[in-house]
Amino acid sequence: MGFNIQPYGIQSMLKEGHKHLIGLNEAVLKNIDACKQLSTITRTSLGPNGMNKMVINHLDKLFVTNDAATIVNELEVQHPAAKVLVLAGKAQQEEIGDGANLTISFAGELLQGAEELIRMGLHPSEIISGYTKAINKTVQILDELVEDGSENMDVHDKEQVLSRMKATVASKQFGQEHTICSLVADACIQVCPKNPANFNVDNVRVAKLLGGGLHNSTVVRGMVLKSDVIGTIKQAEKAKVVVFAGGVDTSATETKGTVLIHTAEQLENYSKTEEAKVEELIKVVADSGAKVIVSGGSVAEMALHFCERYKLMVLKISSKFELRRFCRTTGFVAMLKLGQPNPDDLGYVDSVSVEEIGGVRVIIVKNEEGGNSVATVVLRGSTDSILDDLERAVDDGVNTYKVFSNVLDMLISLKLLIIRLAKMIGCKKLANKFNLRMIRAIVFLYINVKDFSFKETGLDQYAIAKFAESFEMIPRTLAENAGLNAMEIISSLYAEHASGNAKVGIDLEEGVCKDVSTLSIWDLHVTKFFALKYVADAACTILRVDQVII
Template identity: 45%
Template sequence: MAKSMALNSAAGLAGMLKAGHKHMEGVDGATLRNVEAAKGLAGIVCTSLGPNGMNKLVINHLEKIIVTSDCATIVKELEIQHPAAKMLELAAEMQEQECGDATNLTVSFAGELLKMCEDLLRMGLHTSEIVMGYKRAYEFLEKALPTLVTETVKDCRDVKEMIRIVTPVLAAKQFGFESVLAPLVVSACQGTFSSNGRAAVNSDSVRIAKIMGGNVSQSEVIQGMVIMRGTEGSIQHKDAAKISVFACGLEASATEAKGTVLMKNADDLMSYNKSEEKKMDEIIKAIADTGTKVVISGGTVSEMAMHFIERYGMMCVKIVSKWELRRICSATGSTALVRLGPATAEEMGFCDEVNVREIGGRKVVIFAQKDNAKDGCRVATILLRASTESVLNDLERAVDDGVNCIRTCCSNGALVPGAGATEMELSHRIKAFGDTCPGLDQYAIRSFAKALEFVPRTLAENSGQEPTDILAALTAAHANGNASAGVDITGEGNGVRDAGKDIVDLLHTKDSAFRLAVDAAITVLRVDQIIMSKPAGGGKLGI
């Protein structure tokens, strides 16, 4: 105790903390270092914003090559170590969970806010004044954003309307393929709607199966499940099939205790084998007598069991993944049994058609439900085709974003103009608001407004246009009251177009992205000291 109380006051903080710690404080030591790290991360992902955004080639610690423009995937695979940049990664992760889209907007806007505050700090403003200005600007943004709503989706079952909404989301990730992917995403999502009640989508209900070969236009939607393997037996097609699902293997159960069987003659050996065959025959016959046409096993299927399944004319499918087993139960209305025996009527499922197809040289089992199935199909699968694995994976990420867009639209269908029009209008209004504010925080409010201009500026840069000219044209358009003027990435019409009808974004997604970006930026900005203990195991932590 006496030793621990022997504090050397002359040593200062170093005398209080253990040897090997790191400590940084002040504007130059902590704040600007954090800002620099956040700017670095935002600089990486901002070039991937929009339809003409560039891809990043990331090689992770497992030497897996990932080629994508999806911000959530990029920041996840980068394995960020700096705690300030980690804040932005967490904001992007939360945006991905909540809305499934606009992660790039979250990270880039947070980085832009911190980039703006760097100039304010060098001007002599205190951090608290910048934070106060950003908070006031965000409060104004929250009130102004709902006033920019151009329309609200009333019927999520309208196919044309939903295709129009999901197309900009898919175009931002897979520009050129949005006209092919949008109808597939809408068809799959609407296939999971119940026939009565409010339309709603569960992201887990829309599955994605990837088969290499062919091209994207050969992709299709299957109302039901696709199992990426063939059947165990020779029977490959069943219509109007009753289904029994077993979570256990189809084999003779082994006892826990070891036993020894004493056989005195050849008759004992013959009768021992026959008794096992007879028992298995009874079990499989009992399953067949229930009307079962398809047997699904979550474990091993023994040769003896397979012999009797074939004898009674049943199809056998083996599913090794317990998650797929749960989904097949959901798609067919089955209950997975942990006992080997006949299922009751309530435990059995039903499927309109079960058949084996060969796609791209690979055999798959398709559990398809008719379009007029009662209450819709619980699971729908989008079968994606492409030439390489990297393209398939990026298509999957784009489809995921599209599904999440429809999920969000079902809960909140308010739409705002896209193509940078919403950000430009908010910037115009917040600038005017800043001019009416006395005090030093007006500089921070103006910087907040200027940070919002990064969206149209980046869209113009990524499409190869002159950002200064585009911003000037947009500023003039919004000053004249055209709130839906956005960037035309094709370069026609001086690079400005009316985005009110064609290119729309969901209000909820935008609102969530702005909220998380501002929270992350303010959290990073309020840090004035970084204190790190010595890493365990002698590892290095560079800041």
């Protein structure tokens, strides 16, 4: 006999094939373990000495990089708890453009500390309470580390921009930061408007061309298009420009009709009428004073013939985004269809020319006098992977400049309206001159948050202490990535700070403590502020989960 046993409890509520994980062992600790595995992947890539990861995505595209944002984007993380860390890293990358690795690695360290506390008998709610108090205290301490007057900087002064940008770029391309920063600073200063708060990251473009080396890279005031012109005219100087978004062709009607042609003369006259119509349209464009036609669509053979006759240079830009940038560069509003443009509204370029760089034909559109709303960094390198990594370093530098510019950008944080100043944590890190990032600040935060935990009387004091200990992860990881003894380095740091020498960092090349106060090394306050906030929010979100239902 077969008994038809009816499901009971949660099995009767959910459909067949579901999964239900509940309790500390099944839900909380497994979630923490998944997040630890993700942070282990990114941790070895932290800092300038970080190792590269080789990731091949579902399209068989190869990524060789130490950029955490790119790594986690291409990993296609499936675990729901680990996805929370990925989202925190993405938020950091979109908000600041740097610090994604710090966010993911530090969150993994916090969750590992939480796991130890749970095994000791603490409830997750007590850990969350302690972490919340610790992050609020950390943000207060972080403000004390800001160098006085560091928010007062001239964003149009290249030397000031270079000194504040180097640390960010060095974390991606150590040893080449000066060259990259010089290129990025030139490009950003060129496109920075009179009101720096209106600086647009999209106005700094990157063109990657294989061949040569980084020393061959340049900055162009204008655009670099990786294509060739249509036609034989390859150069134009001080030219008026007209842009047609719909293409350079006669518009076809939607109606259908039949034309009866009885004689050869009628056939000849019919084709001549079409030619005359196209010639008339091209002639009115030439008569308006334009020397360059840019098409957003197809260019008809007959139209091209008459463009050649009237000495008009023809460019084709298929991407609508590139077309918009071209319009910004030239100061022209794209026309929808071929027709007579207003001579007063024509765009202007100093020069348009076709050049061959590394075997690739490119169109260089320069606009140094008529305007400089778009600048392009032309990067040269031996492989696609190197060029991609250089582009990420440039992107970090541009986003850092954006933070300098948005000095009075208002935002809500910690339930208070604060002014996000481009505050710099100065002289806080040395190590390869840029390696052990914010070391003095890390030790300072550890000591102060640890002291704060001793003043608490509840069980959450253990969580606050564990939060403070998690700061050790940064110097320990960077020292390990540099091949040094992490315990010796951390011990020497604590010894120096205990003796009252609070302005000490580690030079990883020599492996000794040094006074960093005399070095002009800067770190963005807002990067650390948002990273710590995202880390605490992500960790507390994961610890609040007690059931997983799939």
